[in-house]
Amino acid sequence: MTTSTSTVAPPAVETRHVPVRPPRRQGWLRRLPLLPALVFVVVVTQIPFLLTVWYSLQSWNLLHPGTKHFVGLRNYRTIFSDSIFRTAIGNTLLFTVAPVILSIVIGTCIALLLDRRVFGRGVLRTLIISPFLVMPAAAALVWKFTILDPVFGMLNYVLKPFGVHHVDWINTHSQATIITVLTWQWTPFMVLIVLAGLQSQSQDILEAARVDGAGAFRIFRSLTLPHLRPYLELGILLGSIYIVQAFDAIFMITSGGPGQKTTNLPYYIYEVAFRAFDIGRASAMGVVVVIATIVIATLALRLVSSLFSDEGMHR
Amino acid sequence: MNVGSTAVAVMSNRYRRRRLTVSVIAAGAVVTLALSACSSSKSSSGSSTGSSGSTTIKVAVVDNPLMTTIEKLTASGFSASHPNVKVKFVTLDENTLRDQVTKDVAAGGGQFDVVMIGPNDIPTWSKNGWIKDLTSYASDPNYDVNDIIKPIRDALSSSGKLYAVPFYGESSFLMYRKDLLQAAGQTMPANPTWQQVADIAKKLNNPSKGVSGICLRGKTGWGENLAALDTVVNTFGGQWFNMSWDPQLTSPAFQEAVTFYVNLIHDAGETGAANDGFNECLNNMEQGKSAMWYDATVAASTLDAPPSPIAGKLGFAPAPVVKTSASGWLWAWALSIEGSSKHADAAWQFMNWATSKDYIKYDAQKNGWAAVPPGTRVSTYQSPEYQKAAGDFAALTLKSIQSVDVNHPGVDPQPYSGIQYVGIPEFADLGTKVSQEMTAAIAGQESVSSALSKSQGYAQQVAQSYK
Numbered sequence: 001m002t003t004s005t006s007t008v009a010p011p012a013v014e015t016r017h018v019p020v021r022p023p024r025r026q027g028w029l030r031r032l033p034l035l036p037a038l039v040f041v042v043v044v045t046q047i048p049f050l051l052t053v054w055y056s057l058q059s060w061n062l063l064h065p066g067t068k069h070f071v072g073l074r075n076y077r078t079i080f081s082d083s084i085f086r087t088a089i090g091n092t093l094l095f096t097v098a099p100v101i102l103s104i105v106i107g108t109c110i111a112l113l114l115d116r117r118v119f120g121r122g123v124l125r126t127l128i129i130s131p132f133l134v135m136p137a138a139a140a141l142v143w144k145f146t147i148l149d150p151v152f153g154m155l156n157y158v159l160k161p162f163g164v165h166h167v168d169w170i171n172t173h174s175q176a177t178i179i180t181v182l183t184w185q186w187t188p189f190m191v192l193i194v195l196a197g198l199q200s201q202s203q204d205i206l207e208a209a210r211v212d213g214a215g216a217f218r219i220f221r222s223l224t225l226p227h228l229r230p231y232l233e234l235g236i237l238l239g240s241i242y243i244v245q246a247f248d249a250i251f252m253i254t255s256g257g258p259g260q261k262t263t264n265l266p267y268y269i270y271e272v273a274f275r276a277f278d279i280g281r282a283s284a285m286g287v288v289v290v291i292a293t294i295v296i297a298t299l300a301l302r303l304v305s306s307l308f309s310d311e312g313m314h315r
Numbered sequence: 316m317n318v319g320s321t322a323v324a325v326m327s328n329r330y331r332r333r334r335l336t337v338s339v340i341a342a343g344a345v346v347t348l349a350l351s352a353c354s355s356s357k358s359s360s361g362s363s364t365g366s367s368g369s370t371t372i373k374v375a376v377v378d379n380p381l382m383t384t385i386e387k388l389t390a391s392g393f394s395a396s397h398p399n400v401k402v403k404f405v406t407l408d409e410n411t412l413r414d415q416v417t418k419d420v421a422a423g424g425g426q427f428d429v430v431m432i433g434p435n436d437i438p439t440w441s442k443n444g445w446i447k448d449l450t451s452y453a454s455d456p457n458y459d460v461n462d463i464i465k466p467i468r469d470a471l472s473s474s475g476k477l478y479a480v481p482f483y484g485e486s487s488f489l490m491y492r493k494d495l496l497q498a499a500g501q502t503m504p505a506n507p508t509w510q511q512v513a514d515i516a517k518k519l520n521n522p523s524k525g526v527s528g529i530c531l532r533g534k535t536g537w538g539e540n541l542a543a544l545d546t547v548v549n550t551f552g553g554q555w556f557n558m559s560w561d562p563q564l565t566s567p568a569f570q571e572a573v574t575f576y577v578n579l580i581h582d583a584g585e586t587g588a589a590n591d592g593f594n595e596c597l598n599n600m601e602q603g604k605s606a607m608w609y610d611a612t613v614a615a616s617t618l619d620a621p622p623s624p625i626a627g628k629l630g631f632a633p634a635p636v637v638k639t640s641a642s643g644w645l646w647a648w649a650l651s652i653e654g655s656s657k658h659a660d661a662a663w664q665f666m667n668w669a670t671s672k673d674y675i676k677y678d679a680q681k682n683g684w685a686a687v688p689p690g691t692r693v694s695t696y697q698s699p700e701y702q703k704a705a706g707d708f709a710a711l712t713l714k715s716i717q718s719v720d721v722n723h724p725g726v727d728p729q730p731y732s733g734i735q736y737v738g739i740p741e742f743a744d745l746g747t748k749v750s751q752e753m754t755a756a757i758a759g760q761e762s763v764s765s766a767l768s769k770s771q772g773y774a775q776q777v778a779q780s781y782k
Contacts, residue, residue: 062421063740065443084748150587151525151604166522171589171758255410257535258589258755259766274414276744277421 049290056283063277075284085285087260088268094175095246095264099182100239104232106183107190112220114191115198125195132188140252143181144170148253174254174261181249186242190235197231198224233304240300244293265289370661371401372428375416377648378406379593380617381483381688382431384678385669392677393668400661409592410536413743420445420653428656429666431648432479433538434470434721435733439740440651441473447652450476452663458671462692466716467647479649480670483613484690486634486643486715487546487735488708490600490615491607493630495519495526509547509575509635512607516583519606528583530605531576533757534592537746540753542644542735543609546634548572549725550642555737555774558730560781562774564749564767568726574763577756589758601625609635611646612715613689615708620685631708633715638726643715644735647690690716730781741777748773 060068079085147154150168170177209219247266256263273282376382386404419426440446453460467484501515516528532540553569580588599605619629634643650666652659678687684704696713724734732738752766
């Protein structure tokens with residue numbers, strides 16, 4: 001990372017003020033303390049990535065030892081004609097966008113409530129945050145067996161008086177199940193971020209607004225929301241980065257099924273790599289995912305950023 | 316990655332400093348995503364020789380009841396007499412175990428010394444040198460290898476060499492609650508057909524009391540729902556591939572069999588069948604939530620022995636048939652030594668103990684004769700104590716195992732070996748994909764015909780390399 005930032009940074013600096021280039025030796029002396037970190041980053045990220053690219057050009061299946069050979073771009077052609085891969089892309093988008101939006105909306109609401117002075121606020125906060133602290137695999141098992149099980153599950157038990165009977169939630173509403181579990185898990189994260197934003201808000205301004213006769217909703221819309229903008233952005237960005245990799249919940253609860261309804265990219269790559277043992281094809285998928293994620297993340301970030309700045313700050 | 320970091324760097328340059336950190340994390344995260352999926356873990360050998368001269372071996376087993384017993388008995392039964400060998404168990408569910416173990420042997424990871432595998436793995440794994448030849452170890456007269464039931468021994472051998480020793484062996488049969496059948500005025504024929512079983516199941520089905528007519532596997536996994544379903548397919552006259560390796564998943568017989576299975580679950584099966592595998596159905600039976608269960612013969616050892624609440628209430632019938640005379644599957648959970656293991660001798664000491672006649676006697680002492688691992692040794696079936704304790708299912712288990720034909724289980728000849736699986740290395744992936752479709756059909760999320768036509772497509776891709 002450090003290298004690429006420094007290669008791009010100089011032109012920007014030059015446009016702003018007259019460049020005073022330090023002598024070469026001095027520059028290297030300054031960079032010296034950074035080198036161990038740089039080497040470490042290269043070793044743990046760049047080298048494995050290059051290896052992955054190399055693997056993706058091979059026909060390499062662990063189940064057939066001794067048949068590894070170079071095939072060029074054939075793996076890439078295979079995955080783009082693979083219907084499950086396309087399904088997995090759609091599911092990945094669904095399982096990222098829906099939980100992020102839901103958790104940020106619910107998270108903001110909860111944060112607004114927690115920001116008030118209520119009795120037992122400390123205990124409440126701890127309770128609200130707890131889903132985030134439970135290990136994802138353990139949480140998935142609790143959802144699968146304790147809550148959603150068609151025979152012994154609590155949800156069916158609670159809904160029984162309302163005429164809901166023995167619904168097999170996980171298989172009849174598989175996508176909704178995954179979205180719910182992810183939202184449940186990530187809402188506390190959003191609460192934390194938004195709450196930090198709310199607590200950094202100046203009380204003076206809020207009081208002034210009240211004196212001016214602004215109602216609660218008006219204050220929220222015109223003052224609180226613009227103030228929260230960077231926090232919401234951060235929440236959406238971090239949330240997307242982590243949720244796009246959702247694996248535990250899918251692996252534990254639905255195993256990608258029924259059919260391919262809940263197979264997202266991480267899970268499909270896992271299946272190709274560790275069930276079909278097709279390392280070449282799995283690597284090609286990994287490379288495609290990295291490139292696509294970077295492109296989409298860049299564009300989405302710009303879009304989100306410009307939307308917020310048009311609406312919020314300047315009004 | 317260069318593309319990525321530059322893109323992110325350009326971005327961070329444009330926006331404020333706060334974003335830089337975020338973008339760094341972003342780039343890092345996407346790369347980790349790709350790599351965590353691609354790189355196979357080359358963890359250092361799990362086994363090691365301790366300074367005191369003792370050897371630690373790592374054993375990977377499936378989380379079925381009999382295997383949990385062995386874990387409990389190891390401390391007193393094995394470690395006491397073999398102080399120099401320390402055994403560490405890794406217990407995983409069936410699907411995860413297969414993925415983990417295959418990854419480990421194929422990549423030569425050496426994470427485990429002793430692994431639990433099935434007959435389907437033997438031909439390829441022995442050819443690839445992933446597991447060690449046990450013939451010379453097993454020739455020890457005290458071990459008495461010829462006492463192992465022949466179809467099981469054959470299934471674990473390749474070109475005359477033994478590659479694994481069975482911890483338990485099984486076929487499949489029908490278990491039913493005698494008391495419930497009697498109360499409903501039904502009798503189970505000596506050799507039931509699937510149609511007869513379906514009729515009885517519908518009569519016994521009583522959702523208002525929370526009792527289903529039959530429990531059938533619906534859980535995704537080729538060793539889960541496909542195991543049961545494939546035996547139904549075989550006896551309906553269907554098969555996966557014909558002699559010229561053309562996939563037959565959309566043939567009328569295959570279609571009829573799957574439709575029958577799915578309809579039987581919908582009409583008289585357990586609630587949430589799409590989640591149920593062996594352990595879930597076992598639980599259902601123990602809780603009295605199902606009246607019949609078609610599954611592995613080994614289940615009887617747990618169900619019909621104390622402390623099971625329904626012990627003594629069970630009747631047993633051969634696997635139901637349609638067009639064939641027998642339809643049970645053949646399976647063994649067997650122990651073998653990884654090719655890359657450095658502790659083969661210590662590993663064999665453990666395997667020898669775990670699959671010996673003495674283990675069976677020891678287990679009987681601790682847990683009663685009915686609960687010992689079945690389907691491995693003829694001597695178990697000759698033991699009067701076992702016949703007395705397990706009389707209801709012992710003879711039928713042995714007969715079921717002996718009546719299988721691994722190379723020709725269905726009506727038409729097949730170019731592969733295997734009853735409830737196709738004996739090719741790609742089947743783990745193909746079978747799982749097809750079983751996902753079957754789960755969707757069982758859950759009512761997809762029609763049988765569309766599930767099968769998708770499955771046919773997956774099978775076509777695999778068949779290409781065999782034509």
